[in-house]
Amino acid sequence: MVKQLQNYQYAKYLPSSPSIGGTTVTDPFHVHLSFGYPSTHLFPIAELNHAASNAILNHGTQALHYSGGDGPRKIIEWIRNRSKIRSIYVKNKQIITTAGAMQAIDLAAKVLVNPDDEVWVEGPTYFNALQSFRMAGAKIKSFPIDKQGVQVDLIEETLVKARQLNKKIPKLFYCMPNFHNPSGVSLSLERRQRLAQLANEYNFYILEDDAYSELSFKNSYPPAIYSFAEERVIYVGTFSKIIAPGIRLGWIIANDEVLQNIHLLMLGSQTSPFTQQIIASLLEGISFEDHLEQLISTYRQKRDIMIESIETFFGDDVTFDIPEGGFFLWLSFRPEVVTTNFADEAFRRGVSIVEGKSFFETNQGSNQLRLCFSYCNEEQIRRGIKILAESYYAHYR
Template structure:
């Protein structure tokens, strides 16, 4: 796994002088330092020996109790022996691959998909087949056609990977109907689904939808994490899976890192014992909702009319698509000259699509930085639009999309055909789902 130009470019986004809208970072500055210090004192006083020692590979019972509370908040009832504590949610993806994949095995994923999953799939030499999305998530008809084609080719997938809630990077949420359909397909075909749900509790509008795991857990491997609702620094996630899969994942984890951090598990347990854990989550929801709205307003003010973007009901990301003649990888290099960064869309595709799209994060920086960052990106985009017009003789309309706030409603609900462009769907598809 050698370095690439993209990795080198993305490394520049972490410079202190860059407004980074690239990362998937929660804002850990919102966690009170006094509370952190108090919790660590509690760990030192009550659990010092345990915190400094190796733990069981599957995780401490005390932290599994906390995980059960979080899952209950999303409509799931789970027993301790159905859980595996992991070193972040990312390790769940790794362990599923380690457990199930041989080189050349097929994994089905959404298009676009979580950029952090692609290197993991590649490391295990998976053949990733991507299924396109619209505003309601993965296109079920296309999924079934894909599975039928793979069956004819004797290439049965090992699992389907999906982020149903507030998709990273697309920002869309899978509809209830499609959740039921996906669970049905998994049951009929006896095909595992890896449900990655790190953002489920970060909902800013609309009604919560049931997880796939809560609909039918027989063929669902459920993954989540404390990173988005507490702190990524604790590096704790978890998996809930059918017993045979969980047992193999446990063995795989033992060979990888023996156990997840005992200190972190004791810290999380002390945090849950200290008071209502969901109060902090509600405070994050309010902060991130405001930041999302600030970014949506800034996009409407500073991006040209040719641009489109999603309106996420939760999560951390907005997916924006520029005119097709703009390459966002090249655009990132130019944006970094203006000390602002985003993730180019190609990072979310296997086959080179996404070249005109970008992922924008609104959780990791403050409201003023969001406004300024989007203003800078908008200037660079309009610069490229104008250059294209000069070179081709075209007269693109590059004015901002909106100045008044009272037309938020029509802009916040993108027509489905336009959203198809945003999600890089085939041009021939006028309406999907």
């Protein structure tokens, strides 16, 4: 007779919500307008095959050890040199590689945040970052965005009042200054500078998540917030959007003290030396600028097709800002609209989106949703928007 196990109490901060945006759907005809994924056909398959072969045949005896071969050093040097276009000038020792940007965000949260500490964010903001801050036990406060990004003047007002009333100031402010997820807007230069000044003045860290900055449809690269406050900004980048997400390779740029603490959390290990060897070989074997131009050209075209489809099928019943880069469109409906009412219908008909409420800590975003134009092909985008509109008008006329 098998003894029945007692109930077990798991960690209190484990997420309770299911996967977002139909991530478990395997139907090949399903239209995933929810997926914040790169376009599959843009993966440099042949080049990666050659790079992997070179890594194993020519560097395998070192790259497969804990310490790796010369791949990690080459990746760090590539990151350091590439960062100069964002006015980031650092030494190799100020860069550490991670298993994607999400691990970088999570490590930063664990290093900086204790339970009941304040973490401030943009509203809306990236839902997985919110989950990381919740799991750290943070109290989360959000600040609205407009066409120029987060409204830094409201952040400043709140900081001034907190100091006057002897209340907590944030340990961390998390933001995505370029082609924000989900809204697609970018933070203005003036606001970048002021936010950096506030971090120095009020002694909090800015966690600058810059996952999409390479995908600028106008080839414009404004200076990173990091460039204005090197001691109070943790900068995060990733290869997921420019090479492939499955390689799980990102990075952190920060001051020595932050990186020393992150190294402690990583228990002395480094991010897959063999993967870094492959990507180092890849970057040496391709013209990165040509590769990047192909990405930008494709995503710009997909954005335009999605905008054209929205205008055709929704007319004036939605509003959105036109992103100049990245992956996303952020749709707003009339205040009385609740996207759940038609998102479920669209899902049953084979189209998934991410509802706006997923991007807020508080009860907001019920009349908003995020669409991704990068993953689906042109036919899927048109068909998906048509089905989404039909589902909407079945409830709201």
